Amino acid sequence: MEAWTKTLAFLMLVVVTMPCRDCRQPVLHRVGGGRYTWRLDVNFTDWASHEIFFVGDWLYFGFNKYQFNVLQVNQTSYENCIDTNFIKNITRGGRDVFNLSKAETLFH
Numbered sequence: 001m002e003a004w005t006k007t008l009a010f011l012m013l014v015v016v017t018m019p020c021r022d023c024r025q026p027v028l029h030r031v032g033g034g035r036y037t038w039r040l041d042v043n044f045t046d047w048a049s050h051e052i053f054f055v056g057d058w059l060y061f062g063f064n065k066y067q068f069n070v071l072q073v074n075q076t077s078y079e080n081c082i083d084t085n086f087i088k089n090i091t092r093g094g095r096d097v098f099n100l101s102k103a104e105t106l107f108h
Contacts, residue, residue: 026056028097031108036095037062044108057100059108065094070108072098078107 029051032038038061061070070090071083090098090108098108 024054024056026058027054028058028060029053030060030062032062034062037064053100055100055103059098059100061090061096061098061108063094065091070096070098073107075105075107 030036030038031047032042032044033047034042038044063070069083071086072088072090073082073086077083077086090096100106
């Protein structure tokens with residue numbers, strides 16, 4: 001009987017905690033570490049390595065639209081800082097958001 005009680009308690013715990021994983025609220029990640037704009041001295045690869053991203057989260061890009069842009073590029077273009085033949089231009093007004101709608105590696 002005691003083994004059955006422990007098994008039942010474990011199963012109840014799993015049922016209660018698993019739905020909470022799915023009800024996680026999306027997070028707004030402020031790219032580059034600044035509250036409203038990215039810091040000029042930030043290493044974006046290093047910044048991203050300290051963040052945990054989930055599908056449904058948002059990336060917030062705050063920047064001076066007259067000096068910078070946000071482009072989605074492939075890995076080669078990212079590593080070589082090439083801004084031609086980009087995949088998508090995220091730039092709209094300097095306070096732009098991008099939804100992480102699926103699990104994939106992105107380069108901006």
